[in-house]
Amino acid sequence: MKLERLISMVYMLLNNEILSASELADKYGVSQRTIYRDIETICAAGIPVVSYQGANGGYGIMEEYKMDRSLLGSYDVGSLVTLLQSMSSVFQDERASETIRRLQTIQGGQKSSSLNMDIGSRPFYRKSLQLLRDAINERKVIRFLYVNAKNERLEREVEPVQLLYRYDAWYLFGYCREREDYREFRLSRMTDLKALGLHFTANHKTREELPRPEAMPDRKTITVVLRISASSLARALDQLHIAEKQFHEDGRATLRFEVDERSLTNWLPAIILSLGEDAEVLEPPALREHLTAKLTSMLAVYSKR
Structure with missing residues (x-):
């Protein structure tokens, strides 16, 4: 100490x-x-x-x-400080704060960074993130209930290896004892998370160190065309920013993008339905038919008394 x-x-x-x-x-x-x-x-x-x-x-x-400030450029120092400040706010990490102070010794009187980051530091995630990182550092087995892609709620015991942040979401990468293999678990699908008193001794590899899986064969791509009204344009662009955009004088926009066939019944319908009557599918017909069936089922649920 x-x-x-x-x-x-x-x-x-x-x-x-x-x-x-x-x-x-x-x-x-x-x-x-x-x-x-x-x-x-x-x-x-x-x-x-x-x-x-x-x-x-x-x-x-x-x-x-004092340390020579030419060892790192102002851009390097400013970017590192910004990243560490974001990490420190997520994990309330005194070690990260200490590193920030060290870097600031060579930052001197430079102006504030032009970069600002907030990597998913939602309050309801912080306790879980801190528990998971402590479990990784202390090599403790964790247990939680998890909702998988089939919407099954199953108990899992995992030897945690890494926390991953991508696509605006946190994931845990670790060795699943039930599956006897490495898996990724999305934090938002975990409940009843706890660290057990049991320690593991295996020297697990990180996600980057494991062999890359073989590339999936190319799937058939489908062109999707949507007409978006002016009142929901911002929300549509937030979720479909990859689309080719054509803006119209009346404030509406036409969005065109390509997806694989599975997306027509997977994630895409939920986004379109979230826009309500402000989104219309122009192409392909199969997506229109799927949404029509979905809306019919929804109406049946609300017509029950």
Whole structure:
């Protein structure tokens, strides 16, 4: 603990002009006498700490000793700080905060970064993300109930390996004991998540280290054409941004894009139905027929008394 405090103090001093003993004592939850001893230890290690007297006095490090800011460009430092700040907000990670302070020692008085990130730090995910990361670091088996692609709710015991963030969602990559193989689990489908007292010893490979699966054979692609009204244009573009867009004078737009055949009955109908009467399928006929059948089934549900 003392070594970690000493290392942290060095970076605090590098990142600030002058820090008083009382500020450092409050920061690390120790007495000022302990801080004095720590300063002596840092000096003995060859780091030139300077003592400043007076009302605004304290401790600092000789300017000549501070890290050369040319080692990293301003873009590099700013991007790293932004990414780490986002990670720190998700996991409330003091280690990430400490790394930010270290990087800021070479950032100097540079202007604020032009980049701002928020990688899915929704409050209702934070507790689960912290539990999963702790389980990964401590090599603990986890258990949870999971809704799979077949809408089955099954219990799973997993040896967690990695947290993945992609397509605006968090995933856990790990070794599933039931399947005896590696699997990905979407965080939003997990419930009753808990870390067990059981530790695993296997040295699992990360997702990137495992052999890539063989490429799936090319599937037939279908061209989809939608007409979107002006009142739902923004929502449609948020979800179908890959589409070729043709805007009309009346505020409507025609969206054209290609999908594989499975998408016509998989994810695409849900997006179109979410737009209600503001979306009309112009092509293909098969998608129109599928939506008609879907709407008929929905009407039957609401017509029951």
